[in-house]
Amino acid sequence: MAEKIRVLLAKPGLDGHDRGVRVIAAAFRDAGFEVIYTGLRQTPEMIVSAAIQEDVDAIGVSILSGAHMTLFPAIRKLLDERQADDIVLFGGGIIPDEDIAALEKRGVARLFTPGATTEETIAFVREAVSKRGKKEDIM
Amino acid sequence: MTVLDKLFKGELAALARIISYIENRDEGYRRLLSRLYPRSGKALKIGFTGPPGAGKSSLVNCVAKKLLADGKQVGIIAVDPTSPFTGGALLGDRVRMSDLPTDGSVYVRSMATRGSRGGLAAATGNVTVALDAFGFDYILIETVGVGQVELDIIDTCDTVVVILVPESGDAIQALKAGLMEIADIFAINKADRPGAKNIIAALQNMLEIKREQSEWKWPVIPTEAINNKNIDELLAGILAHVECTRKSGRFERHRREQIRKKIFNILESQLNALLHDRLVDVSDLEKIVSDIYSGKSDPYTASEELFKLAPMK
Numbered sequence: 001m002a003e004k005i006r007v008l009l010a011k012p013g014l015d016g017h018d019r020g021v022r023v024i025a026a027a028f029r030d031a032g033f034e035v036i037y038t039g040l041r042q043t044p045e046m047i048v049s050a051a052i053q054e055d056v057d058a059i060g061v062s063i064l065s066g067a068h069m070t071l072f073p074a075i076r077k078l079l080d081e082r083q084a085d086d087i088v089l090f091g092g093g094i095i096p097d098e099d100i101a102a103l104e105k106r107g108v109a110r111l112f113t114p115g116a117t118t119e120e121t122i123a124f125v126r127e128a129v130s131k132r133g134k135k136e137d138i139m
Numbered sequence: 140m141t142v143l144d145k146l147f148k149g150e151l152a153a154l155a156r157i158i159s160y161i162e163n164r165d166e167g168y169r170r171l172l173s174r175l176y177p178r179s180g181k182a183l184k185i186g187f188t189g190p191p192g193a194g195k196s197s198l199v200n201c202v203a204k205k206l207l208a209d210g211k212q213v214g215i216i217a218v219d220p221t222s223p224f225t226g227g228a229l230l231g232d233r234v235r236m237s238d239l240p241t242d243g244s245v246y247v248r249s250m251a252t253r254g255s256r257g258g259l260a261a262a263t264g265n266v267t268v269a270l271d272a273f274g275f276d277y278i279l280i281e282t283v284g285v286g287q288v289e290l291d292i293i294d295t296c297d298t299v300v301v302i303l304v305p306e307s308g309d310a311i312q313a314l315k316a317g318l319m320e321i322a323d324i325f326a327i328n329k330a331d332r333p334g335a336k337n338i339i340a341a342l343q344n345m346l347e348i349k350r351e352q353s354e355w356k357w358p359v360i361p362t363e364a365i366n367n368k369n370i371d372e373l374l375a376g377i378l379a380h381v382e383c384t385r386k387s388g389r390f391e392r393h394r395r396e397q398i399r400k401k402i403f404n405i406l407e408s409q410l411n412a413l414l415h416d417r418l419v420d421v422s423d424l425e426k427i428v429s430d431i432y433s434g435k436s437d438p439y440t441a442s443e444e445l446f447k448l449a450p451m452k
């Protein structure tokens with residue numbers, strides 16, 4: 001059976017603007033992904049813990065609050081600490097170009113800003129996830 | 140060290156990997172389950188079912204927190220539907236569970252139905268085996284929002300809580316076959332809304348005769364998940380049901396029946412595979428279809444002939 005792509009979508013911090021993340025959730029669902037939506041006001045700890053429990057391929061984080069320089073590195077750090085570094089971390093929001101460059105250097109695979117199409121995000125996830133592949137002995 | 144070894148050592152990440160493996164029916168998943176089964180059987184499995192929006196996730200969240208406060212380890216499986224059109228799914232039950240601790244005492248897994256129509260995913264039963272073998276005391280299983288006939292939950296659980304709301308209907312709805320028959324406990328959630336008293340009365344009425352003929356008395360519990368109200372009573376009802384069925388022997392009978400069904404399920408799926416390998420693929424199916432379409436044959440005669448041709452042992 002072909003493996004399903006599982007993506008966790010989350011909104012960290014106090015930012016309550018979830019229209020964007022819900023559009024992405026619907027687009028991913030229609031693309032055939034299994035989307036685990038965790039809702040608003042998530043801490044990095046909650047996001048990483050949920051991602052590991054759900055064994056997702058990717059985490060998509062939506063931030064419109066301006067706290068991206070704090071939250072993305074915090075999530076990245078936790079993923080690395082928990083040996084979940086193979087999970088693809090990406091995001092979207094209102095993020096200045098210089099911050100995007102900085103974050104992409106610090107382990108955020110891709111950041112989408114206003115104007116990005118849902119097709120671009122879907123194509124990105126498919127591509128990024130296909131490169132994943134931790135080989136391990138199950139039994 | 141293999142992922143399975145890590146699971147047995149208590150690593151949640153390993154459990155999560157194993158569950159994906161089972162869910163995807165990756166190669167060798169049957170052998171994997173053979174390793175997990177002997178370590179399972181200790182956990183109590185409690186099912187929560189009811190119509191969409193009744194508050195299943197919220198109530199599961201409330202019950203889980205009570206169990207955790209009691210020092211129990213809790214595994215949760217929350218099922219949401221897969222789209223029959225795109226194969227995708229939006230799994231949103233975690234939204235109602237975001238205040239659960241992240242300390243490892245509780246594990247939540249969202250599952251998509253992936254084509255199953257009985258309210259659970261085909262792999263949900265197997266996933267409970269993994270959670271059970273991992274060592275959880277309780278496994279709470281939440282179905283998709285159901286109507287009247289998605290009843291797979293009874294084959295997976297020891298106790299079933301049916302969650303209804305004041306708008307769920309009148310005395311006639313309460314009498315209908317299906318969902319109302321599989322409840323061990325009724326929770327009337329959103330009980331602060333108008334109509335709660337009516338539905339509770341209708342259920343009490345319906346249960347009167349059943350109660351006379353059984354040791355189990357089918358509680359009807361008004362709850363308000365959002366206000367955390369009457370959760371103690373709900374949990375007490377669940378535990379009372381487990382105790383009552385253990386005493387009467389129904390607990391064991393029910394589990395034995397589940398094993399019986401499981402064996403037949405596995406056999407059926409093996410036969411199905413055999414059918415597709417040996418029967419359908421080897422014969423000239425399109426010719427038979429044409430014969431039936433043009434009226435020269437019929438599906439019953441054709442099937443019987445195919446069956447005779449089958450090189451089965």
